[in-house]
Amino acid sequence: MNNILPLIQNETLKIIKKKRFYVILLVLxxxxxxxxxxxxxxxxxxxEKFGNDWRLELRQAITDNQNSLGSDRVPExxxxxxxxxxxxxxxxxxxxxxxxxPSGVTFTREFMDNSINLFVxxxxxxxxxxxxxxxxxxxxxxxxxxxxxxxxxxxxxxxxTLYMFVSLIILSVFVISYLISGLFFGxxxxxxxxxxxxxxxxxxxxxxxxxxxxxxxxxxLQAGLIWFVSLVVASLAFMVSVLVRSTAASIVVMMxxxxxxxxxxxxxxxxxxxxYLFMVNLELTDYLSGSPAPIEGMTLPFSLTVLGIWxxxxxxVSFAVFTKRDILN
Numbered sequence: 001m002n003n004i005l006p007l008i009q010n011e012t013l014k015i016i017k018k019k020r021f022y023v024i025l026l027v028l029x030x031x032x033x034x035x036x037x038x039x040x041x042x043x044x045x046x047x048e049k050f051g052n053d054w055r056l057e058l059r060q061a062i063t064d065n066q067n068s069l070g071s072d073r074v075p076e077x078x079x080x081x082x083x084x085x086x087x088x089x090x091x092x093x094x095x096x097x098x099x100x101x102p103s104g105v106t107f108t109r110e111f112m113d114n115s116i117n118l119f120v121x122x123x124x125x126x127x128x129x130x131x132x133x134x135x136x137x138x139x140x141x142x143x144x145x146x147x148x149x150x151x152x153x154x155x156x157x158x159x160x161t162l163y164m165f166v167s168l169i170i171l172s173v174f175v176i177s178y179l180i181s182g183l184f185f186g187x188x189x190x191x192x193x194x195x196x197x198x199x200x201x202x203x204x205x206x207x208x209x210x211x212x213x214x215x216x217x218x219x220x221l222q223a224g225l226i227w228f229v230s231l232v233v234a235s236l237a238f239m240v241s242v243l244v245r246s247t248a249a250s251i252v253v254m255m256x257x258x259x260x261x262x263x264x265x266x267x268x269x270x271x272x273x274x275x276y277l278f279m280v281n282l283e284l285t286d287y288l289s290g291s292p293a294p295i296e297g298m299t300l301p302f303s304l305t306v307l308g309i310w311x312x313x314x315x316x317v318s319f320a321v322f323t324k325r326d327i328l329n
Contacts, residue, residue, distance in 0.1 A: 155319055
């Protein structure tokens, strides 16, 4: 362990000197205010239309979605989502709980829900995609491997450093989202009740296991799932960085995988085998909110297992290739 710590410190300094993490923070500081302002304008429009009566706003949303179910232009997959949405909103209405209570905490929760499958993984790729391939491009890998240190220790130090920065990225997204959105919506909302435990059975919602938890508790559960997804994505990007010599190629491969996952999630509901692909299982927070799974039969334990297998396999391939390949040539 004593041999690993100096290597981790060295890798940390490399990442800091590349200023990738600072770029990520800058991206967040630019984009989060834009998203917050857009959400503020939506809230103002709803206030003009419905006043401060959130029940009226919720009833209108339920009516709009019910009306769309009779349209032939709406795909059947979308109708399933809307049926579930209608039943969930009716549950909130019956229990006199506003699901969209305006606050910095609510904005952060919704922002993270929408960021888990693409935005956060893209931020992680900014650091993960060139940890190994970048050193090949610059030639520094040759100097690193001439040290009297086992190759697996060198790679392990890179992996642990990556996981550390992944954790910092997740923390930064939560903190920046909350601090900036709180300026517009206020910093309250930690104890607002959120319902979880919705079970999707066909096209209906089973509410027998539904229970309310404080929003801070929901955020903790959400953060854990997002952190797990981020570690898996980081492991896969790390593997690609080991396998591919070019940083640009590494980034392209991971971007293609993530974007294809977004497409498959919307289009592959009838392709059962797609549920074994890692990118289809990234939206773990949907299980908390009770949104329908992309493919029938998918559950939280199933998605955790699939992602765990992909992440573990990526690490095995990374260490096997790095320790045996002739990287010096």
